[in-house]
Amino acid sequence: MDKLKIGLIGLGTVGTGVFKTLAGFDNVEIVKIAVKNINKPRAVEVPSTMMTDNPFDIVNDPSIDVVVELIGGVEPAWDYISTAIKNGKHIVTANKELLAKKGEELFNLAEEHNRVVLYEAAIAGGIPIIMPIKTILAGNKINKIQAILNGTTNYILTKMDVDGASYEDVLKEAQALGYAETDPTGDVEGFDAAYKITTLATIAFKTRIKIENVYREGITNIRKEDMAKANELGYKIKLIASATIDENNNADVRVHPMLVSKDKMLAHIDYVTNAVEMSGHPIGDIVLSGPGAGEFPTASSVVGDILAIAAEFGKTDYMLPMMRCHHDSKAMPVKIEDTFNKYYISITAPNALGIIAKIGTICADKNISLSSILQKGVSEDNTADIIVITEKCQEKLIKEVVSELEDCIVTSIIRVAD
Numbered sequence: 001m002d003k004l005k006i007g008l009i010g011l012g013t014v015g016t017g018v019f020k021t022l023a024g025f026d027n028v029e030i031v032k033i034a035v036k037n038i039n040k041p042r043a044v045e046v047p048s049t050m051m052t053d054n055p056f057d058i059v060n061d062p063s064i065d066v067v068v069e070l071i072g073g074v075e076p077a078w079d080y081i082s083t084a085i086k087n088g089k090h091i092v093t094a095n096k097e098l099l100a101k102k103g104e105e106l107f108n109l110a111e112e113h114n115r116v117v118l119y120e121a122a123i124a125g126g127i128p129i130i131m132p133i134k135t136i137l138a139g140n141k142i143n144k145i146q147a148i149l150n151g152t153t154n155y156i157l158t159k160m161d162v163d164g165a166s167y168e169d170v171l172k173e174a175q176a177l178g179y180a181e182t183d184p185t186g187d188v189e190g191f192d193a194a195y196k197i198t199t200l201a202t203i204a205f206k207t208r209i210k211i212e213n214v215y216r217e218g219i220t221n222i223r224k225e226d227m228a229k230a231n232e233l234g235y236k237i238k239l240i241a242s243a244t245i246d247e248n249n250n251a252d253v254r255v256h257p258m259l260v261s262k263d264k265m266l267a268h269i270d271y272v273t274n275a276v277e278m279s280g281h282p283i284g285d286i287v288l289s290g291p292g293a294g295e296f297p298t299a300s301s302v303v304g305d306i307l308a309i310a311a312e313f314g315k316t317d318y319m320l321p322m323m324r325c326h327h328d329s330k331a332m333p334v335k336i337e338d339t340f341n342k343y344y345i346s347i348t349a350p351n352a353l354g355i356i357a358k359i360g361t362i363c364a365d366k367n368i369s370l371s372s373i374l375q376k377g378v379s380e381d382n383t384a385d386i387i388v389i390t391e392k393c394q395e396k397l398i399k400e401v402v403s404e405l406e407d408c409i410v411t412s413i414i415r416v417a418d
Contacts, residue, residue, distance in 0.1 A: 003029040007058035010070035017299030059084040094121035100195035107325035118305035126297025142204040142280035151272035152187035158270040189218035190255040197241035213333035217256035235259035236267040251331035337396040342416035348409040
């Protein structure tokens with residue numbers, strides 16, 4: 001049997017893992033690799049005849065069956081992938097940003113040319129999630145997702161929790177260890193997780209989620225004091241990518257820090273580990289957890305997609321129908337100010353008689369019930385640290401409460417997971 005011919009665009013950490021892993025299979029063959037710098041020292045030996053610094057040498061090569069794109073970003077990746085599809089090639093990608101921003105256009109183009117786009121590695125690294133949703137969980141109506149989808153932020157928050165360190169100090173450590181980029185914005189401001197939950201929710205809910213409708217908030221304002229107080233109250237702080245949808249196709253999709261009860265599994269997903277918790281019928285609740293990034297975990301998902309194509313290549317005129325995207329509807333977005341959540345509010349207030357009663361009255365006037373209210377001593381400047389946890393209420397009402405807390409400084413507002 002002829003081997004499936006692979007063209008690889010990108011030979012970084014993941015690309016190197018794919019190159020090493022595919023060497024163990026005799027039904028696929030990497031025939032060409034595109035890199036920025038052919039002469040750069042690499043962790044693997046690649047014959048010079050396989051290397052090119054022009055990705056169009058791959059996407060325009062008629063002998064290549066599958067293009068594997070591992071460079072990330074929208075451009076020039078979109079140019080390479082769209083050209084490859086038009087040239088009759090199947091696609092395997094780990095490009096979460098491209099999928100979130102141009103997914104609809106990408107899948108429509110692939111369908112027009114009867115080609116498959118697989119992207120298991122784009123959501124949770126080594127955790128199998130897309131293929132299970134498309135196949136073994138296909139009979140379920142999934143209506144809720146809560147997930148930890150970014151290893152960098154989870155590492156930072158875990159170290160802040162364990163070491164009692166500040167965000168700034170842990171970020172420097174994470175950068176030194178290679179867990180965070182020199183410019184960590186994509187991770188710490190929640191962009192990476194937002195791209196991932198956009199595609200994951202689209203697939204799980206079977207309706208199109210638009211990235212511009214996903215609320216995003218990062219971890220840069222999380223303080224070590226919040227970590228300590230959350231622990232005392234029975235919570236851990238995690239960056240949660242969440243999505244819910246109701247029977248009217250209203251979708252609430254967002255990424256932001258949350259207090260997660262220590263009774264829940266997501267509270268104990270630490271360091272660079274990822275996890276996805278889904279709820280639906282008839283399955284109930286299911287959690288998938290594992291390494292969310294890295295050379296071999298991500299390569300595992302990429303290679304799995306390649307082998308799925310190899311198993312059907314040349315045997316059918318319409319390959320992998322269950323893995324294709326057929327979303328005719330678009331979800332109606334729910335604005336963050338219209339959502340209902342529980343809230344952790346940290347307040348620095350004057351140590352004055354009746355201040356706690358005042359906070360309670362302001363909340364009561366908005367019909368907001370308080371789950372707990374706690375004062376933690378008095379500082380040298382005669383201010384008191386007060387922690388409030390509300391019952392579930394509308395986001396816009398919490399903003400009204402904060403605006404009415406005169407003479408008080410609200411140092412943190414963090415939503416609490418259900």
